[in-house]
Amino acid sequence: MSGPLVIPSTLAIDSAFGALSVAVASARGTMSRIRADGRAAEDLGPMVRDILAEAGLHGHRPERVAVTLGPGGFTSLRAGLALAKGLAMGWGVPLLGFTTLFALAADARREATENKPIAAAIDAKRGEVFVAIFGPDLGVLVAPLVTPVQDLAVALRARVAIESIQTIAGTGAGMVVEALRPFGLTAQVCAPGEAGLALPLVNLAAKADPAAFPANAVYLRPADARPMAPTQ
Template identity: 35%
Template structure:
């Protein structure tokens, strides 16, 4: 009999905050709040709530997982700081999951196994953060890239789009005569984050620490600029 696996997962990378408790392949409790702001405030009570609903204490967790990016600076930092704190208190590992890994994991297995998946995230600066997955591959083909829409490569075959810029990228590809499949996986959900973390714990994905993944430097304005 395989040992029980209990994972607490959380995300604040994009325009949503979410948390979930995942036990042996299924989400036992979950919560989410829409909105690009307020993850730092929303996540701690959300985490407490899903642990209570799942009937688990933090000390019973086998791992804590969080999305590391690409995404918004504030939301990423809030989720990662919380994940690291809970993991330290629980004495378990804190596992990092990329935005693209989480978005892809939310797709039906037949879809992600049958076609390539592109995760496309809006930088809010007129560029796309692209993370590509070959058919049936849980690991990305390369680290995320920052590209202008006109710099997007032509897919080698059928491709499904995930992420908050999926609609715009589909239009850009259609202008070249390339059809791409839109999916409903636009924002990460913590249940999918936990599923990716479980693959890492099982050795099916390379280890990744719960540290922020920045593809571009944070957008800051110097005083007097």
Template identity: 35%
Template sequence: MPILLALDASSSACSAALLRRREGVDDEVISRFELTPRAHTRRLMPMVDEVLAEAGVAPAELDAVAYGHGPGSFTGLRIAAGAAQGLAFGLDRPLLGVSTLQALALGAHLRHRYRYLVTALDARMGEIYAAAWQCFDGRVECLAEEAVLPPERLRLPEAHADHDWVGVGSGWTLWDAMPADVQAGMSLCLPDQEAAAEDMVRLAADAFEAGEGRPAAEVQPVYLRDQVAWQKSR
């Protein structure tokens, strides 16, 4: 019966969630979510305290800690990483990083039953973070790897181009720069959706049960932009 805590500060939203998993019943998830631009440092740890108190769980009872490791706001990612690593170190528990883009996809699937999703976040400087996913029965399969790219270079996975796609995340505010075939393939766009810890904690629980928890020092934010810059410099 694992108990996990997840926190996220990768966007304008700030959130925390606790999951208690019991065999044979639905996961119990307690969460907090607020749109708090520039107030993540002030709100994140109080949210953690609130979900622990509501669940009646002491920090020492946690089996693992997770956080939204990006891509997203560099400052927000560092805030969440620092808080999550501090908790994991202090409790001597494994840490798991969860993709912001994957969490966006899972959230849209769980709430609206969408199956084919392109999650995209505004990366500034005329670029987006993007990935494509297929979702089914609460599971998320990656169809196009996470990347940072100009919106005009976005493509739908060729093998699935004939499906009804849904766009999720702030990257879709750059709609006018998207290629015409991508626009034609989208049945709906939800640019105001934000990643949330309540979806991240579900992904983290699956990863934890698969043995993917790591020592806190080994789990780092995923910026994507730095990886692309490194690849170009080779």
């Protein structure tokens, strides 16, 4: 008879956009912290320190680290990814990376009532949207892409039956609903979890194969800022 499933202690960090969140899964259970008005470069480090202490891992390293890879805010993403990479390297533990859209879909799955696709969408500004479609098991049906909202139906219809999408999550959910309703979309919009994206992320990462989730940033388009041209 097998014993209870033991999962590796895991730290998750999300700084993709909006609120900062961190979460830990350990022998004490799962806990998370969120800061709505935080600045990634200054606040993530103290948030990680505090939650590790609360989880009983102060002075002990987690067995793995997970981080959101984007898309999202360029500066905050880089800060979160740099911190996660530094911690994983310093502790000598695996680092797992998940796209922000994947984390949104994982969070939305808690409200799904049928085995149907889940869409995750982020308002990319400029009239564009970052979007991906996942199956009920979170398998990728449409890989993350960025597209003008008016071209969304064309971008998706060849890859997934729009009317089959059950749930939409993320800051771009309303944009997707408006763009796809004429094509048969009747999906419900999933409200974001109050604990932030680190919580669904830590639950996924604690059970995932690190080799399947490399931590490479996913921006989908260049940063808005450009270096200034040298003056003559």
